[in-house]
Amino acid sequence: MPIEQQSWQYSIPAIYPANITSGPVPPTSWSIRGNLRRRTRCSLQHPVNSCCHWKFLSDSIVPCLSQLARGIDWAASVLNLRSDFFRIWIPAANVAVKETHGIHEIFDMADPDGKAIGNGHERASSPTLAEKEPVSSRDDTGSDAVGTDIEEGGAPQPPPPAKETTKSEFTPAAILNLIGSMCILFCSVGFSVAYGTFQEYYSQTLLSHKSPSQIAWIGSFALFIQFSFSLPVGYLNDLLGPTILVRIGSVIILFALFMTSLCKEYYQFFLAQGFVLGLGVAFVFLPPFAILPRYFIRSRGVALGLTTTGASIGGVIWPIALRNLFSHLSFGWSVRVCAFMMLPLLLIASFTIQPPKPPPGAIKPPKQKPDLSVAKKPMLLVLGAALFMNYLGLFTPNFYVTSYTISLALDPSMAFYMLAIMNGSSLFGRVIPGILADKYGAFNVMILSAGTSGVVCMCWTKAQSIASIGVWAAVYGFTSGAIIGVQGSCAAALLKPEQYGLGVGVLMGIWSIAALIGEPISGALLDKYHYLGLSLFAGLALIMGMVILIIARFNMNSKLIAKV
Incomplete structure (x- = not known):
């Protein structure tokens, strides 16, 4: 039958x-x-x-x-x-x-x-x-x-068949939040993943007396602050709402960029670009992942995937923009131009990120304190452990693909475009897997993404020409982009709507440690084992993340073929 x-x-x-x-x-x-x-x-x-x-x-x-x-x-x-x-x-x-x-x-x-x-x-x-x-x-x-109305003495009738048409979740309010979220990720994550351009520029000019590992600490510390502060930011999101957090974070980001433009010494870069910029990104990064699941239920994977394309577009534009700005302007004015580019986008986000309005006539429930017990959910902690391993190696190619290309004595002008190619292909890697996650399950897609990313990463050093590095960067960008695009759907599957803010904050707090130590470890491996050791470390970390995801997936549903 x-x-x-x-x-x-x-x-x-x-x-x-x-x-x-x-x-x-x-x-x-x-x-x-x-x-x-x-x-x-x-x-x-x-x-x-x-x-x-x-x-x-x-x-x-x-x-x-x-x-x-x-x-x-x-x-x-x-x-x-x-x-x-x-x-x-x-x-x-x-x-x-x-x-x-x-x-x-x-x-x-x-x-x-x-x-x-x-x-x-x-x-x-x-x-x-x-x-x-x-x-x-x-x-x-x-x-x-x-239901069927019941007359006195009558018999209940079965309900009529359900209508085939479904109401679209892409309402004007939802679309505005989607646009604002894309603007946020363009200015925050998109700028963060372009740090590879700063890494190469610093090593050749302002911080040439520092090792690659020391320079990598600036970018990795920014990622650590971005993710670790997401736990208190998640609490504030559930308590105060997302709008005020986006506005505070936008001001901090702009302030950090203007301060970075004035930096001369290593400790100044560390404070301005590492700490302050990371703090601003922490305030704006979490609200999209906490607010969009409240607007989108059936299309959650698609919505979150579309949102993260903002980071991919930023990852394409920022490296190219920085490369050309550094060639024609001073470092200070190059960074200030970036701040002016972000200003209108952050203003749009500040007025479009709004929580859903209650239905007309609905009684507004009293505001309750966030449920701190979410931090003890076993499956959420297992997901956090998997993402910890993934993030340990996830951004290593983003930080070092430019310097790898230059180390092969290839065209330096093309080397800066490798990062743009990687981030550009991640745009498709965040949308297409999001669609598949809605159909086949977020955990299933996440497992496939982590595994393929690990394998591709370990093949890194086999690409030794501009063409082959470009192809490799495109493939890795697609597979790794799915990890970032689908992780929100995995978290939402384990949480109630009122727990999204704090729950996502818990996850980010866990993988912030990986973001802190991952790139400096990669820099140390680069000094001793060159790029082969770098690629093996990042690839194995992604494979270990896949193994933990498999354990979590079968703990949720032991059937081999199931939507999880």
Whole structure:
């Protein structure tokens, strides 16, 4: 039988509170049933009495919610679907029981008085359940789930088939947030991954008396500050909202660039470009990854992939711009021009990054403190360990591909374009895998990306001409870009919407240590083992990250072929 025609049914013993004294004779069980043609909806049928007053129905069904949860788990296991795909519909009452993150998280148990006790995010009780839920509801695919009105003495009718059309998530507000997020990543991550241009320029001019490892500390320390400060920034994001953080971070970034333009000594570069710039990027980098999953559910991978293309575009433009600016202007004015280029983009982001507005007439819930328990989620920590290994080697080619090309006595003018090629191909590596992640699962795509990136990285030194280095840079840019593009979807799969800010901050805090030590280690290996040791170190780190991701993926779903 085709899977779209499969139907199912599950009976639940009826348990009633002792204070029910009126109404029709209670049934001995409830029956949940459904059909995969209506993907996210199942019906809860009253098997005996079709004429149920709501007072009786509410008193009788709420205590059964814990049994209902087990029924949903059973149906999910039979159909190989997640339990949070189901919306529970009670046709006899013409009302939908709340759905979002799964029945267990909303109705964990029932007390003898007939009140459903949730986990703190949603609470329902018999007097208020009917008041809070609308007569018609929408499932998570955007289609209407409408119950049948019950006349006195009539029989409940099955709900009509769900509409095939779905409402687009790309609303004007969502698109504005998407544009603002792209501007942020263009100015923050896009500029950070262009540090390879600064690395080569410093080694030949302003900091020629310093070793490659010492110069790499400036860029790696900026990455460390960017990621490590994301933990407190994530807390502030959940507490204050993303808009104020973007505005504060924008001011800090511009201030850091103007200070960098005045630097002469190593410690000055370290403070301005390493610490202050990294701090500004930390304030603006996290809000897009915390706000966009609240606008996009079905298209989350695509949205986050499109957002990270801002970093890819920046990674193409900034190296070329810096190369030409350094050739025609002084170092100070070159950096100041970059600041003026960022100014309008950061202004756009400051006014477009806004949290979703509540529906008209909705009661605004009281602001709660961020849930710090998210930092103890085992699967989130495992994902953090995998990303730690990935980030240990991820940016090594970005830092050293220019100097590698020059070391082969190839055309220096073309060497600066290798980084632009790498970052340009990562644009496609962030969008296409994001689309695949929505279809096949974020963890599956992430595993493939980390593994292929590791293999490609270990082949680095086999490219010894301008053409071959360009091809290698394009391939590595595509495979490594997927890691950055899909990591947000992996995190969102483990978190509730109100936990996104702090959860992503926890992950960034973990991999910030890798960003701090990865490039200086690479610089030390370069001095002793040359570029072969560099490529093997970065490649093996990515492979180790892939292994940890495989462990996490099969811990979530042990089936070989499954969307995870």
